[in-house]
Amino acid sequence: MSKLDDLMQSVVQDVDGALGCAVVDLESGLLLSVAHSVPYFTSSYLEAVAAAAVDMMRGRNVRAVESLLSSQRGQPVKHMIQEVQMTTERTFHFMAIVPEKPNSLVVLITSRNTNLGMGWSAVRRNLPEIAQFCPA
Numbered sequence: 001m002s003k004l005d006d007l008m009q010s011v012v013q014d015v016d017g018a019l020g021c022a023v024v025d026l027e028s029g030l031l032l033s034v035a036h037s038v039p040y041f042t043s044s045y046l047e048a049v050a051a052a053a054v055d056m057m058r059g060r061n062v063r064a065v066e067s068l069l070s071s072q073r074g075q076p077v078k079h080m081i082q083e084v085q086m087t088t089e090r091t092f093h094f095m096a097i098v099p100e101k102p103n104s105l106v107v108l109i110t111s112r113n114t115n116l117g118m119g120w121s122a123v124r125r126n127l128p129e130i131a132q133f134c135p136a
Contacts, residue, residue: 004133007126008035015122017114019091023098023130024050024105026058032104032134053095053107057081085120087112094119099127104134 004023011021012035020036031050056062062081069077079102086093091109098104108123 002033002133004033004130005035007129007133008033011035011108011122011126012037015108015110015114015118017111018122019109019111020046021106021108022046022050023134024053024107025135026054026097026103026105029054036109049107049109053093053105056084056086057095057097057105085116092116092119094123096123096127098131098134101131101134101136104130106130 008021008023012018015021019038020034020041022034022036023032024030025032029047029051031046034046036046058079066077066080069080079097082097084093084095086095090112092112092114094106094108094110096106098106106123106127108119110119
């Protein structure tokens with residue numbers, strides 16, 4: 001198991017209510033690492049979640065807004081979105097760009113019982129270590 005896999009597993013074990021944690025390559029949409037505790041998190045399910053995360057952070061509509069902002073401001077505006085929190089009926093999704101590795105995204109999925117501060121704390125606390133193991 002890789003160091004990144006170990007780190008994802010550690011996040012899942014450390015966060016009360018964590019269902020899964022992954023690192024996604026924002027250029028290719030590929031999962032770089034994933035750990036989870038849910039039987040229905042099949043590879044096709046995880047790949048769909050990764051694709052949705054890529055779309056939220058770097059999708060066509062996001063790029064269109066960034067292009068409009070660049071035109072209005074007269075300066076390049078690219079990859080503005082740094083963090084996203086999404087809530088579903090049963091889950092929280094915490095997403096953050098990995099510092100110094102702007103093409104890598106961490107996604108933590110928890111139950112709705114998880115304290116929001118604890119979810120963000122776990123993501124942000126682990127970002128520097130995750131950056132060490134992400135590709136350039």
